[in-house]
Amino acid sequence: MTETKLDTASAKPPGTTSGPGLLGRWGAFMAGRTRAVIGIWLLVLIALGAAAPSVFTSLAGAGWQANGSESVRARELAQQHFGGNSSAAVQVVIHSDTATIGDPAMVRVVEQATAVFAGDERIGQVIAPQPGFTISPDGHTGIVIAGANASTDDMVKAVDEHKAALTALSKDGIEVYPTGASALWSDFNVANHDAMIQAEMLSWPVTLAIMVLAFGSLVAAGLPLLLTLAGLVASAGGLVLLNQITPISVWAMNFAMMFALALGIDYALFLVARFRDALARTGDPRAAVAETMDTAGKAVLLSGLTVLVSLSAVLIVPAPAVRTMAVGIMLAVVFVLAATLTLLPAVLGALGTKINAAALPYARRQQHRSPVFARWGQILHKHPWPFAAVALAILIGLAAPVFGLKTAMPSIAVVPTDAPVRQGYELIAEQMGPGAPGMLSIITPTADAAATETIARASDGIVMLTPPQPAVDGADLVMMQAMPAVDPSAPRMAEILDRLRADLPADAVVGGAAAENLDLQQALDDYLPIVVAIILVLGFVLLLIALQAPLIAALGTLVSLLSTAAAFGVAKLIFQDGHGAELLGFTSQGFLDGWGPVFFFAMIFAIAMDYTVFLLATAKEHYERTGDPHAALLDGIAHSGRVIFAAAAVMVAVFFTFALADPLPPKEMGIILGVAVLLDALLVRLVLLPVILRLTGHAAWWSPAWLTRVLPTISFAHH
Template sequence: MASLLYRLGRLSFRRRRYFALLWVVLLGACAFAAVNAPEAEDEGFTVPGTESQRAFDLLDERFPGGNSEGADARIVFAAPDGRKVTAGDTRAAVERVVDEVGAGSQVREALSPFEDDAVSEDGSTAYSTVTYDAPGEKLTEDTKKALMDAVEDGRDAGMTVEVGGSAVDAGPEFGGVTELIGIGVAALVLFLTFRALVAAGLPLVTALVGLGAGICAIMALGLPTTTITLALMLGLAVGIDYALFIVSRYRAERAEGHPAEEAVGRAVGTAGSAVVFAGATVVIALAGLSVAGVPMLTEMGLAAAGTVVIGVLVALTLLPALLGFFPQAVLPRAHRAARQPTAAAKEAAGANETTGAKETTGAKETTGAKEAAGSRWARFVIRRPLASLLLSVVGLGVVAVPALDLQLSLPGDEAQPTSTTQRRAYDALADGFGPGFNGPLTVAIDAKKADDPKAAVAQATKTLKATDGVVDVSPPLFNKAGDTAMVSAVPSTGPSATATKNLVKTLRAEADRVEADAGASMLVTSQTAMNIDVSNKVTAALVPYLAVVVGLAVLLLMIVFRSVLVPLKAALGFLLSVAAAFGVIVAVFQWGWLADLLGVAQTGPVMSMMPIFLIGVVFGLAMDYEVFLVTRIREAYVHGERPAQAVVTGFRHSARVVVAAAVIMIAVFAGFIGMTDSMIKMMGLGLAAAVFFDAFIVRMTLVPAVLALLGRTAWWLPRWLGKVLPDVDVEGEKLTRRLGADPGPPARTTPREESVNA
């Protein structure tokens, strides 16, 4: 692996114009394909294998055209205090609003609340249901404006008028001011790490190229726009990090005195090998999201995995080419100023970088004021390994305590900020009609095999009315054949309440009795029931997902590190990180800690897909830091250093860069916390917290403590397993030996280098 990437790096350097042109052409082709690709079809949210989905499919089959995919809006009217919406002037104002909306384009039907029995018992609240001919993303701006203009006219009449539904839902968010701030923080961290503008800029440029190609490819393939958010998060974060490691290694090789082309080859051969395997763990974790069996989650995982693959390819080919254009500008100022890299310049470069001159076997690392902070921290931990280990584990365990109260659901309008009309409409309906009105249950009654379909439906409806927790049941709506009916049952509790989940479970349990007595099958569905089914399905998939993804990743790390205990330690450290991240999510989004500061509008259950999503993404990112950090430790160990000294050397070479990479990733993820969508906000906070815990506590503290306690045992591998596992030489030992014996063809220098080194 290292030798192959070494040759690829040198080839990219020598043929830099061709490689740069190739990526420009690829990016342009992806952009052209994205612009000309047909618009992605919104197939809706489906969860195969659940009762909710079977009920939806049955209703689509038996009520053709009745379950339209068009957008809907629900206009909620609340009369002024002390008045009723049925009063003469207020009623007239309501009807004017409904007529105005109904006259708009793309409107199929606008129902008056007075004709649709949509007035609360006390007469204070009413609602009008509006259906459209087109789905929400295809409604024109004129159509949406007409709806909001009618709402404003109702408000001018003295009523409180709010509107919710898919017709007014905002599309997916792809960025914002806070995300731009995150990118700005990443640029600042890169500059402080490298102290050179070009060195700081190259990772940003390559990350944006890879991200642009990935996003355009997603659009060109016609994947839903919901897949872009995760690809945007990960593509930007890992793209910067992967380039950061290779640029850092290139500067270290130049500090050793290697010419630019040779330094590029060595950097891609060593740091590039770590990038390949780190990217592979991320791809495994993301592709493994398909285990859950939720199509939307599968699409998000595969789209993000593809973007990560592109990011790896960019780091291995475009970055070496760009280094060929700027071989000197990426170096520290002291190195650029010298006509020949003197020993003092090398020492300064090593102190600046964390990746200083490599130690020879048995050499002692200098201590004192100029010793890198990473080395000092490693020495501190390995002198107190047991205390460091216990403090890390106990600290993460305390932060993880709130995760024991984790509750899952899919958020609706109740999670929107109170400043939105959707949230105010939700609250008005709950006040006027009861909390369960926002989450009615749809019951599909299949009486096709019953002797008397109408009698069977009547008996099923009677059972629904007699069930505790149901406050209202609509008259059954039959299909044209008269063998299937649809009934709406309103719970007494809200959509995300535990009592509502228990009610759905009770109704499904009674379906067997209805079928036995009346010969009709009864299926419970609706968005509320679908949310419950998703939670159950994702929870059931967690164990097989962990088995598949963690098992494959541990096997991959065994190949990388030639060790049994190091991969197991990496997996256990990840579990601590993700548990602590869940503790943060529960504390903020369920318990309300710092909710106002972070802009959380409503506390409540955590998004049901968050556990498997966070586990998958964080596992891949955690293994990134494991590979980058421990690879340098193993490199020192296989070159003859004692285990404890190898830890110190590895930290001297990589600690600062790993910290910079973690800060960059945290900044990118934290940028998404500022968005209004509660799901994206939760994803941003969870990922930022998980990276913080994993990078700064697990990898920077727990890892050196465990390696110090294990000593040489950490690198133990059974002989029979060593023969089975391929030796990919990720630390570049064979490459180093080969280059030492055969330096290969002389490296070509650019005119700029010749003038500097003359």
Template sequence: MTTIASRRNPPPAPEQHAPGWLARLGAWSGTHLRVVLIGWLLVLVAFGAFAPQVESALSGAGWQDSGSQSVKARELIANQFSGLNSTALQVVVHDSAGAIASDPVARQAVDRASALLQADPRVSTVLPPQPGVSISQDGRTAIIQGGAKADPNEMVRAADELSKPITALSRKNVSVNLTGSSALWANFNQVNHSAMIKSEVLSWPVTMLVLVLAFGSLVAAGLPLMLTLVGLLTAAGALVLSTHIAPVSIWAMNFAMMFALALGIDYALFIVVRFRAALKRRADQTDRRQAAIEAVAETMGTAGKAVAFSGLTVLVSLSTVLLVPSPAFRSMALGIMLSVVAVLAATLTLLPAVLGRLGRRVDSGRIRLPGALDRAERRAERRAAAAAASATGAGVEGAGHAAHPHHTVVGLERLLHHWGALLHRRPWIAGGLVLVVIGILAWPVLSLRTGMPSIAIIPQSQTARAGYNQVVDAFGPGAPGTLSVVTPATEQTAALQLLRSDRGIAAAVPAGSSNGWTMTLAIPTTDASAPATGSTIDRLRSQLPSGTLVGGAAAENHDLEQVLSSRTPLVFGLLIGLGFLLLLVALGSPLIAFVGVVTNLASIAGAFGVAKLVFQDGHLSGLLGFEPQGFVDAWAPLFFGAMLSGVAMDYTLFLLSAAREHYDLTGDPQHAMRMALRTSGRVVVAAAGVMVAVFMTFALSGPLAPKEMGIILAVAVFLDALLIRMILLPVVLRLTGHGAWHQPKWLGRILPRVRFSH
């Protein structure tokens, strides 16, 4: 149907232009399969040789603000006070029958635990339990400290290796548990790594089922797995090599695996769908090999260009995380970016090479629809072919349709075709309902609280948590978050007096002096993760004598939380600004670029509104099986926000590049909107279905951190794909008409000319 506006302004005939570099690259790849395969085999051998080392080479620490006062205090204590800092190992010995001093079994446990610590080369010194400091008033609980001789990452490895032999010292009435910050991170990485492996195993059958249904054939369904494996092997090897420059978090590999799978599916689905369509338009060519190469060139010149822009936007989104001065966050962003680069490079070279050789065999192993659906598909194909034949020479609008005779309106495409027609008739109702739903879901964000993870992030069965609970019971709620206050020796008296008079400090005990420095252990009155503890740290820093450093695990968490909060507005500002510029270059229209970026924020806000209800308020905690912390982890808004922005831009470009392509062909904005839904809508829905299924398996796994990640990502992708991309964005295109694609003349002289039509 041609709109009144398009009749008043009949579009010019489509311009003929030379194939772009992506089309030429696709054609070259399609005719040089052997060269491309050899090139990628060399890449995989080079990086794959290091990939098996990824589990042992990557680190378990790095959750810190590297420029913070607490990290400076940790480094000073490591040099001047035998490493008795936040990374030191703590062994808690608890005797439920009586005092440790009078129980030979408990005394033996203390001696053996001390010997295990002394035998480890990463432990600098072993500090036995001291009355009034590390022995409880009832005498039943004692703490042994092992100073850190190695860096934080090595101390996490030491905690991981010592945990079992130390726990094995427990007897009937005597429990022995390794705890402290290093033990907590060791337990955290261990339980979450196991949960993520379990989730990935559960997600693969679901992924394969959705892939087979989305691609319709077994051969085509295997293509995203090819891209995923290339991305994973390359990223794993590159991460191992990166450890020679700086420590890389083990979580970098986990997120790299997740994004390699997600983008491998997205890109392969988008390219294969368009390749099949281009191949169908050449069904009457007798030279099948030439037809396949031409189809590859056309696909890479159109869909390949959208994929290239998509990969660039994902990389730009993740690069904003590098603004956070934390090794863990920077290395996680690095891991994802490496996988994106590898998957993108394989999509632009290896995939067209394989498609060029497969040709029509891409549909081998085709999954037939049952009975009536299969007959309906064949009838629809015949009708589409007849319509294409009759459309030849029917003018510009007819040429637009004739250029795409492959659009078989069956199954999902038929649904999307009718859905586009419905949105065309009822745009205000559809758009209004979406805004109401998103508004209701996003409203709780206004009362969202964030905080660094508490001990609740690891299960009760873990030794670090068992020891933590014993320390709390014996020494008070603030004991696990004891602050290490390092002061110039000349200011010790004033510092000690101020600490003992502060309302947020339960006790302050001198812990020695060295080379002009003194250290005092200050035990807060509140839990290490409580906001009041953070307020106490800020107050002490403003009042203690000049040159004093306040450190400790609680202070390090507080400093990281502060830098995350301060950088989040900057990161989101860059996400909006850079995303707008990229969409502006890709699509050429300020209005549609602005709408594409702003709507990204809607799904993110809705997801965090749900996260507030679930993880802060505790709704569904019983069903999902977790202990709410009373807040959402502080890294979630910034890190997950950047990830989700990249995924949302992925879907935005798939949809809008198709709309731009059809608008350039026909000049009809309504036709462009419906055809974008009909062609790329299928890709968005199928890709989102796989991602939601994968993320929900993480939500169902045991520990809290994967649950939080799974729920936030799954809800955001669901909202973005079904409400934002399938309803709100098409409604905006419907209501703005030609204005959506308007480009001021002055802007046209500045921007490069990017075409998505072939």
């Protein structure tokens, strides 16, 4: 195919300026002050590292709520006026196959369970099992309710501290299980933490092996891991300190660990590979660092900004846990980026040729311009359409199921079957009905009590209603507990809640753990299109500023959506439809966890744009030097292909280790992100984007004169 010839005057052909740019000078400055830079980082790591070990015990355990929602208002009213009998209350299930609640042995256990909470200021009113409400019809199961007199985060910590003493009461044929929302998050956070640590331990040796194969040198391979470790320690300590100001979810560190490892290695891989090439040509470590930072350093900085911008869009979602997960990753990215742009150039300048120490034989013959990827680029240049058609067919085919994707907040199935909270939950459902674990709290003014009771009793889907209970502090309010006919995770639960809210008097509020989950799900659904739009717009703007070319910036942003949609299509097939569930060791819930689309979209898009910047920045560098789009395509993929492939292999290895986790959310995260990276690297970055560069030619790098004047001047060529 003959390329269309366009006016290249505004496409910014080879520049005539001399000397390194700002980042190049910065890199040389760092390389000339190795001891000072390392000394400062040691001080930072010692200061933040002192707080880091407490990261999993000090961070918040709850936060899964939609701030400002009706269910959160109901919980606050319950804690203020009804002794803490809210969704955050601790429910202690006491069961015996032989004895009933009134028997002396069971009474003694109830008293012992009540005594466990004595003196704990976080606990409000403790209510013994009540007939017709918290005692099963056969009398063999009763529930002690320990009211919440603290935040949801503190209630999770209260369960952490007391659940061992409570479960220790199980003996002589009597079973005791703490359950309820606070106990759910307590048990799940423990299971999630163990799974994350196990996955991290598995991923490190696999990552090191991939790095050694990619670099061919133990020293070069070890550098990214050490830098990533520094970023992890700093971010862990930073999260602990930030938690003193505002509650930070423990999930923030879980995600930060995973993302820092993947992204830190990604950045270091790009810089170290470029440094070795520059060093081989110049023989001067400081000059090589300057060239590395002037070229690859710009791409890394822009990539880091793209990741931060993508994740910042999640901050608008009014859910503390979701927001702080984004904050955790952003903090990790900031520290990893800081280490990559300061500590790494300093260490590279000090190491010089020692970067190739302990090299494998083949590494001495390795070139930065990969002949393999150069040949691949030439094949794509000669035959763009067949490869593009195959890549598009695969991506569109995998993305098609996404239109049937269903989301909901996690069910009890996300915790192991032997977890006390699940055993207690299942006992309540078995003894009192499927809707008993998801009781709805109705709080209404005393004047509306009779009308509220009548409407609630007649509401379709409500099978039991407790009599109105007056506020313990004398407030002009009453509370009723309504039992739905279905399990809290059943699709019909949303209909029951919506109908009840619509029919009740205007001043009545409906809450409870199931209502909070549904309100959060609604908030996530409402904010998803806004988050997606913000990420797409900001991603395009950053690419436009970086590349100074509107067409390739727009196309680069749009193709990033393909791998994202395909990853969610695969997620629908696996986690909703259950394909491969037995192989992966989980039971399908029939939906994807509700926070997945918002959060995973931001993460996947950030990673996709990361590779986009690496490839297009390299191509732009060669276009600036030659003004030839053919050379830009071939040299772009030849110089970045191996790095993208190796970085993707590391990320896939890191993410897929989380597929081995027992809890479902880490498994979802690992598989969805792993599939996204695999598809993005192989089909989008190494096929579709090069084909787009081939088909658009000069037009890919063209920019109107007015836009050129408006945008800041950014060049990727080192002069």
